[in-house]
Amino acid sequence: xxxxxxxxxxxxxxxxxxxxxxxxxxxxxxxxxxxxxxxxxxxxxxxxxxxxxxxxxxxxxxxxxxxxxxxxxxxxxxxxxxxxxxxxxxxxxxxxxxxxxxxxxxxxxxxxxxxxxxxxxxxxxxxxxxxxxxxxxxxxxxxxxxxxxxxxxxxxxxxxxxxxxxxxxxxxxxxxxxxxxxxxxxxxxxxxxxxxxxxxxxxxxxxxxxxxxxxxxxxxxxxxxxxxxxxxxxxxxxxxxxxxxxxxxxxxxxxxxxxxxxxxxxxxxxxxxxxxxxxxxxxxxxxxxxxxxxxxxxxxxxxxxxxxxxxxxxxxxxxxxxxxxxxxxxxxxxxxxxxxxxxxxxxxxxxxxxxxxxxxxxxxxxxxxxxxxxxxxxxxxxxxxxxxxxxxxxxxxxxxxxxxxxxxxxxxxxxxxxxxxxxxxx
Amino acid sequence: xxxxxxxxxxxxxxxxxxxxxxxxxxxxxxxxxxxxxxxxxxxxxxxxxxxxxxxxxxxxxxxxxxxxxxxxxxxxxxxxxxxxxxxxxxxxxxxxxxxxxxxxxxxxxxxxxxxxxxxxxxxxxxxxxxxxxxxxxxxxxxxxxxxxxxxxxxxxxxxxxxxxxxxxxxxxxxxxxxxxxxxxxxxxxxxxxxxxxxxxxxxxxxxxxxxxxxxxxxxxxxxxxxxxxxxxxxxxxxxxxxxxxxxxxxxxxxxxxxxxxxxxxxxxxxxxxxxxxxxxxxxxxxxxxxxxxxxxxxxxxxxxxxxxxxxxxxxxxxxxxxxxxxxxxxxxxxxxxxxxxxxxxxxxxxxxxxxxxxxxxxxxxxxxxxxxxxxxxxxxxxxxxxxxxxxxxxxxxxxxxxxxxxxxxxxxxxxxxxxxxxxxxxxxxxxxxxxxxxxxxxxxxxxxxxxxxxxxxxxxxxxxxxxxxxxxxxxxxxxxxxxxxxxxxxxxxxxxxxxxxxxxxxxxxxxxxxxxxxxxxxxxxxxxxxxxxxxxxxxxxxxxxxxxxxxxxxxxxxxxxxxxxxxxxx
Numbered sequence: 001x002x003x004x005x006x007x008x009x010x011x012x013x014x015x016x017x018x019x020x021x022x023x024x025x026x027x028x029x030x031x032x033x034x035x036x037x038x039x040x041x042x043x044x045x046x047x048x049x050x051x052x053x054x055x056x057x058x059x060x061x062x063x064x065x066x067x068x069x070x071x072x073x074x075x076x077x078x079x080x081x082x083x084x085x086x087x088x089x090x091x092x093x094x095x096x097x098x099x100x101x102x103x104x105x106x107x108x109x110x111x112x113x114x115x116x117x118x119x120x121x122x123x124x125x126x127x128x129x130x131x132x133x134x135x136x137x138x139x140x141x142x143x144x145x146x147x148x149x150x151x152x153x154x155x156x157x158x159x160x161x162x163x164x165x166x167x168x169x170x171x172x173x174x175x176x177x178x179x180x181x182x183x184x185x186x187x188x189x190x191x192x193x194x195x196x197x198x199x200x201x202x203x204x205x206x207x208x209x210x211x212x213x214x215x216x217x218x219x220x221x222x223x224x225x226x227x228x229x230x231x232x233x234x235x236x237x238x239x240x241x242x243x244x245x246x247x248x249x250x251x252x253x254x255x256x257x258x259x260x261x262x263x264x265x266x267x268x269x270x271x272x273x274x275x276x277x278x279x280x281x282x283x284x285x286x287x288x289x290x291x292x293x294x295x296x297x298x299x300x301x302x303x304x305x306x307x308x309x310x311x312x313x314x315x316x317x318x319x320x321x322x323x324x325x326x327x328x329x330x331x332x333x334x335x336x337x338x339x340x341x342x343x344x345x346x347x348x349x350x351x352x353x354x355x356x357x358x359x360x361x362x363x364x365x366x367x368x369x370x371x372x373x374x375x376x377x378x379x380x381x382x383x384x385x386x387x388x389x390x391x392x393x394x395x396x397x398x399x400x401x402x403x404x405x406x407x408x409x410x411x412x413x414x415x416x417x418x419x420x421x422x423x424x425x426x
Numbered sequence: 427x428x429x430x431x432x433x434x435x436x437x438x439x440x441x442x443x444x445x446x447x448x449x450x451x452x453x454x455x456x457x458x459x460x461x462x463x464x465x466x467x468x469x470x471x472x473x474x475x476x477x478x479x480x481x482x483x484x485x486x487x488x489x490x491x492x493x494x495x496x497x498x499x500x501x502x503x504x505x506x507x508x509x510x511x512x513x514x515x516x517x518x519x520x521x522x523x524x525x526x527x528x529x530x531x532x533x534x535x536x537x538x539x540x541x542x543x544x545x546x547x548x549x550x551x552x553x554x555x556x557x558x559x560x561x562x563x564x565x566x567x568x569x570x571x572x573x574x575x576x577x578x579x580x581x582x583x584x585x586x587x588x589x590x591x592x593x594x595x596x597x598x599x600x601x602x603x604x605x606x607x608x609x610x611x612x613x614x615x616x617x618x619x620x621x622x623x624x625x626x627x628x629x630x631x632x633x634x635x636x637x638x639x640x641x642x643x644x645x646x647x648x649x650x651x652x653x654x655x656x657x658x659x660x661x662x663x664x665x666x667x668x669x670x671x672x673x674x675x676x677x678x679x680x681x682x683x684x685x686x687x688x689x690x691x692x693x694x695x696x697x698x699x700x701x702x703x704x705x706x707x708x709x710x711x712x713x714x715x716x717x718x719x720x721x722x723x724x725x726x727x728x729x730x731x732x733x734x735x736x737x738x739x740x741x742x743x744x745x746x747x748x749x750x751x752x753x754x755x756x757x758x759x760x761x762x763x764x765x766x767x768x769x770x771x772x773x774x775x776x777x778x779x780x781x782x783x784x785x786x787x788x789x790x791x792x793x794x795x796x797x798x799x800x801x802x803x804x805x806x807x808x809x810x811x812x813x814x815x816x817x818x819x820x821x822x823x824x825x826x827x828x829x830x831x832x833x834x835x836x837x838x839x840x841x842x843x844x845x846x847x848x849x850x851x852x853x854x855x856x857x858x859x860x861x862x863x864x865x866x867x868x869x870x871x872x873x874x875x876x877x878x879x880x881x882x883x884x885x886x887x888x889x890x891x892x893x894x895x896x897x898x899x900x901x902x903x904x905x906x907x908x909x910x911x912x913x914x915x916x917x918x919x920x921x922x923x924x925x926x927x928x929x930x931x932x933x934x935x936x937x938x939x940x941x942x943x944x945x946x947x948x949x950x951x952x953x954x955x956x957x958x959x960x961x962x963x964x965x966x967x968x969x970x971x972x973x974x975x976x977x978x979x980x981x982x983x984x985x986x987x988x989x990x991x992x993x994x995x996x
Contacts (some may be wrong), residue, residue, distance in 0.1 A: 060589050084593045090586035094608045094692050103604060107595040109736050112729070155594070 003035040006194055007057060011066035014052055023064075025219035027054055030066070032213065032222070034159070039185060041197040041205035044215030045252065050164055050198045053220065057196065058084055058161050083152035083420055084161040087168055089144045091136040097123065097147050104151040122154035123147075125189065127180070142173035149181075156191045160354060163198050174204075179233070186232040202248045202343040206241060207234050214251050224251045227383040229376070239372040246348050268388040269359040271400045272311035272318070276407040280338070280346060283313045283321055283331060287339035291331040298329065319353040351408035360385075360401045361410060368411055374422035378402075380414075380421070416426060474643050476634075476653040478662045483650065483669050490646040491673065493557070494625040496563035501572050501621060504565075505614075509576035523577070530570040530923060531974035533930045533948070534628045535635075536967040537566045540872050542637055560644050563632040567927075568621035575617040579610030599735035603728060619682050626674060626837040627867065631931055638958030647673070655843035658938030667840045672765040674835045684708035775961035787950060787966050791973060794933070794947040798925040801861050805869035805921060810914070813873050814906055816917075817880025818888070830873065838866035838928070843937050856935065862934035862983065868924040872917035878904070879913025912989040919982045925974040926974050947973075 012030040015023035026049040034040055044050045055061040057068055059075045059082075068075040083104065091100050101119040110118070123129060126146040136144055145165060152160055166174035184190050185208075199205050205212045206228055216223040226248065232239050286293050299309045313329050316322040321335035331339065338349045354361050364381060368374050378398060385394035402420065405411045412423050476486075512522040542559040549555030583605065591601045611888075620666055629648035636642070643649050687705035693994035711717045814831075816823045849859040883905065891905050929948025934941070943949045945968050954963035 055589075058593060060592055082593070084589070086586045088584070090584070090590045092587070092590075092604060093694060103590070103596075104594050106600050106732070107597065107736065109733060151594075161593075212800050334984070352471065402680070 003037060005033045006036055006071065007034040007196075008032065008069040008072075009057060009066065012053070012056060012063045012068070012338045013065035014049065014056065014061070015064045017159040019183065027056075027063075027221040028221050030220070030222060032057075034196060036193045038211055039195045039197065039209040040211045040213065041199055041209035043212050043216065043248065043252070044220065045217050046200060048215040048217050049220035050200070050215060053198065053215070054161055054198045056161055058082060071340070080160060081155065081158040083155050083157035083159075083162065085145070085148050085152050085165045089136070089148045089168070090140075091144055091147055091151075093136050094287040096135055096407055097139070100136065100147055101151045101154050104154045108155070118154050119150070125184070126151060130305065141169050142177060145169065153190065153192075158193045160190075160192045161198075162195065164200070165197075166204065167199070167201065178204060178207060182233055199300050200215050202245050202252070203236060206230075206244050206248065207236060212248060216256070224248075225383070225387065226251075227380060229380045231324045239370065243367075243370050250265060269318075270396050271313040271358065271360060271404075273396050273400055274311050274315045275403055276350065277313055279315050279319070279321070282316060283335050283339040283351060286322070286329060286331050287336060289359065291336060293329055295324075295327055295329050319350070319357055321353065347408060350404075351410060354404055354408050354410065358401070358404065360397060361404060361405050364401060364405065365410060366423075368420060368422045375419050376421075378418045378420060448839050474645060476645065476649050478650070478654055478657070478659060480662075480665055483647070483665065486645055486647045486650050487669055487673055488679050489644070490629060490648055493561050493633075493644075493646065494622060494629070497561045497568055497625060498618065498622055499563065500565050501569035502614075502618070504569050505573040505576045508573040509580055509610075512577050513580055522584070522777075522855055526570055526574055526577075527975055527978065528971050530574075531926065531971045531978075532566075532967055533927045533951060533970065534563055534567045534631060535930045535951050536963060536970075538563060538635060538955055539637055539958070539960060539963065541566070542635075542642065556642060556644060560632050560646075564625045564628065567624045567628045567632075571624075572614065572617045572621050575613045578612050579613050580606050581849065583609050597732070597735045597738075600732050603732065608692045609694065611689045615685050615689050618685075622677070623674075623835060623837070626670065627839050627928075629670075629837065630839050636943055636956045638957065639645040651840055651843075652936075655937050656939055660844070660847065665992060667836070667844075670840055671832075671836050674837075675832060678831075678835065680707055684711065706835040726835070772964060775964055778961045779965065783962055783965070787947070787962070787969060790945055790947045790950045790966070791969050793945045794926070794929050794970075795973065797861050797933075797946060798864060798922065801864040801868060801925050802918060802921055804861070805872050806914075807863055809869055809873040809917075810876055810910075813876025814880045814910065817910075818883065823877070823881065827877070830870075833872035834874070838863065839931050841866070842931070842935055846935055846942070850942075856933065856942050860929070860932040860944055860946070860948075863935075864925045864928045867928040867932075871920040871924060872914070875913040875917030875920075876910055879910030882913070883909035912986070915982060915986050919978065919986070922977060922982070923974060926970060941988075 009030055009032045013025070013026055014027040016023050017329050018024050030053060032040075042050050042053060053063060056063050059068070059080070067179070070080045092103065095103065097118055098116070101122055105115045105118060108115075120129075120132065123132060126149050128143065128146050128150060131139065131143065136147065145168075155378070166177055169177065183196065185192075195209075197205070197209060210228050212224075212226045212228060213222055214224040214226065215221065222252070226244070228244055230238075234241055286298075295309070295313065297303065302309065312325065313322065316329075316335065317324065320332060321338055322329055322331050324330075334349065334353065338346060338353075341349055355365075360381075363384075367376060367380075381398050381401075382391070382394045385397050388394075389397060402413045405420075406413055409423070411420055413420050487664045506789040508522065509527070512519050512526075542556070542564045545555040545559035545562065548556075549558070587605060587609075591605055596604070629646070630652045631648075633646040633648035634643040643653075647666060647670055651663055651670070654660075654662035654666055683705040684707045687708045778865075816826050845863065845866070846856075846859065849862065878933035887905060888908070891901055896904060926948075928952050929946060931948070933946040933949035936942070943953065947966050950966040951963060951970070954960070954966065
């Protein structure tokens with residue numbers, strides 16, 4: 001399911017000149033693809049350059065290096081339909097609510113009555129009908145931000161940028177507005193294709209977005225790219241919600257090296273692409289040949305290339321069923337036991353081997369156990385795997401893990417919904 | 427909830443008596459401008475005779491009024507242009523802002539020969555040349571603080587508001603109309619009041635002057651007062667002053683007060699402020715259907731301009747950038763050549779001066795430094811206690827503030843002759859007397875700032891002082907002086923510039939056919955203008971600019987930074 005990329009950043013780097021003449025790196029090598037239909041939030045500690053990143057994506061600030069592409073074209077050449085909602089609301093105090101919204105349409109050169117009609121409609125959408133002639137200073141903070149949102153919506157933007165839009169509001173008002181924004185987004189009341197949302201509030205990000213980018217500090221780099229696959233409208237008290245919040249909190253607070261699920265590519269275990277049946281077949285064959293074979297001889301006997309047979313051997317080694325010595329493949333005791341066992345026993349031995357040795361499967365179990373429904377979409381895992389592998393490879397890794405896990409009856413997989421789930425015990 | 431009607435209700439246009447008056451006023455002002463302008467085309471008479479007959483006072487006043495406001499609108503346009511240009515790039519800013527500082531420190535009279543000779547050269551034998559010269563002179567006294575105010579305003583617009591105009595792709599005119607203008611309106615209006623007041627202050631010098639021993643005079647209120655003073659005719663001097671004061675009070679009532687009250691809608695703070703300024707005139711204007719029609723017509727025109735800019739801006743963008751670069755390049759070269767030529771001329775001029783000239787300019791500067799310092803000191807001595815009293819006492823402020831405002835609005839130059847007569851009678855020379863004259867021009871800046879400072883000392887700090895029984899010297903040291911410090915400084919900075927500028931008219935006064943002068947940089951400038959000694963004029967102007975700018979840079983700016991860091995109360 002590859003979606004269309006609307007906005008893309010390539011190698012964005014931003015340095016700010018300091019008084020000493022040196023340059024302070026604020027953002028370093030930021031690569032983001034924003035897809036159609038995505039609600040992306042950018043999270044990070046204060047000073048991580050979140051707002052700077054947003055402003056570069058909008059085109060308000062120029063990057064020191066790198067470029068922003070809008071539908072594949074450089075932003076400066078494109079004529080993007082984008083709007084922005086500001087932290088401080090940024091309303092013009094000398095204009096009425098209606099005039100503030102109409103200001104958004106100025107560059108479209110619409111006839112006066114059309115612009116007015118659109119503006120009133122936008123105000124209705126955010127629940128401000130009746131306040132058209134009020135001045136911003138007569139309104140509460142929450143209502144002011146509604147005006148800010150209406151001003152952005154009135155131009156029917158393709159991408160809506162929001163820079164900490166609710167952080168200047170009190171908790172209750174912010175909660176209220178967040179709920180309404182989620183509602184507008186989910187019910188597709190907006191013509192918007194994507195929202196990019198900067199915040200330092202983890203709850204907010206998990207509540208609203210379906211993908212969260214976490215920036216590290218000093219200089220700002222993308223530390224993690226986490227997809228939030230929870231159904232809207234989200235329940236802040238659910239276990240799934242809390243789990244994701246905890247994860248993001250961990251990512252924000254700990255250095256990357258100390259976070260197990262963010263381990264570097266090289267260190268992440270690579271599963272050879274093999275089916276369990278093939279592994280069983282190999283061990284049985286080797287057992288028949290006296291528990292030790294020369295790998296190249298085996299390959300020619302099976303009329304396979306060594307490269308083709310190697311994943312099988314590798315997988316067996318991974319599972320501790322065999323080892324390689326001087327070009328020979330030797331079964332271990334466990335391997336012998338596995339090859340002799342009947343189907344039920346095989347499953348048991350395999351399950352034990354997998355749980356002891358395979359990182360990805362352990363991770364899947366933990367995740368499934370910690371969510372309340374014990375059910376998670378496969379894309380949740382591929383997104384994590386994409387931090388370590390190419391997207392294609394991530395799929396293959398997960399396919400292998402699913403095959404192994406199903407065989408061992410550790411978890412089940414619903415092909416139709418693409419979800420992994422734990423079967424009910426007993 | 428009741429739905430508020432959005433469209434402006436179409437009121438039937440009912441003609442009220444007030445509309446007649448307004449129509450009358452507009453017609454009057456228009457014909458005034460045209461009438462006065464039509465006079466400019468006449469051959470310049472060798473010498474215009476200023477009649478002291480009272481019946482001419484309205485005509486003279488009208489002439490002066492048109493001049494002052496013409497100069498004012500010129501200043502407004504210039505300020506907007508200057509503010510934008512200075513904001514265009516860091517390089518522009520680095521050149522143009524210090525330049526403003528220098529220009530501000532140059533007294534009006536130093537511009538006089540250049541402006542007058544240039545205008546007469548362009549329009550030989552026409553009165554229009556002299557008229558334009560006079561307007562330009564008034565302009566040079568008005569423009570700098572307005573330019574600075576506008577630059578400062580558009581420079582302090584919150585970043586997010588500017589980003590709004592960028593994200594929503596507003597064209598330059600939309601940004602100007604909806605953001606830059608409203609945001610700078612309040613500062614610009616206050617500075618306009620100051621500038622026009624400055625125009626009145628130097629009116630006499632700008633309407634009637636001697637250049638290279640040639641008499642130049644224009645019909646106007648300033649020249650009326652000057653002529654009366656020259657003839658020692660105290661009665662007519664007083665008539666002139668009275669008319670001028672009346673004019674100033676009327677303008678305040680009819681123009682500035684309504685403008686200030688109207689500009690309250692441009693306040694930037696988003697909370698409701700408890701103090702609302704009222705203007706009777708504005709309230710009447712708001713009720714008039716005629717004015718409503720006029721404003722809706724104006725907004726219609728503005729919308730048309732916006733639409734025009736929208737098309738224009740998007741079309742010409744790429745082309746105009748190249749053209750702009752070429753124009754900028756040519757202009758830079760032109761300016762460089764001009765500067766080179768001017769400095770060459772200056773060197774030649776300096777060479778004509780003798781060593782004793784340099785010496786006397788130097789001595790004169792010391793005299794003037796002493797005088798301006800003394801004037802500032804005396805001004806501070808009486809304005810601080812009074813200002814603090816008024817500022818901290820709401821009752822006193824209600825009664826005294828309007829009175830002080832009227833007194834302060836009287837251009838000090840106009841009453842110089844009266845004061846001078848008094849000073850000469852009691853036997854003090856102009857050496858001491860000019861200090862007093864400077865004082866008249868500059869003390870108000872300090873007083874108003876001190877009042878503002880004292881009234882902004884937070885109530886809780888005052889109560890704390892009361893609870894801990896801090897009073898007397900202790901209270902001044904711990905509460906009042908730190909509280910008013912930044913405001914006092916602002917007042918002192920403005921007053922320094924004012925005192926130096928006033929030195930040209932207070933150290934050299936013509937009265938009763940006689941010229942009374944005293945040693946000083948100001949009188950040096952005035953005298954060299956009269957005699958046409960341009961080398962001396964240039965040298966003393968240069969020295970004055972250097973002194974004023976250095977005082978600003980070395981003393982005031984540093985203290986100001988200290989004030990911003992240490993004594994800020996917000």
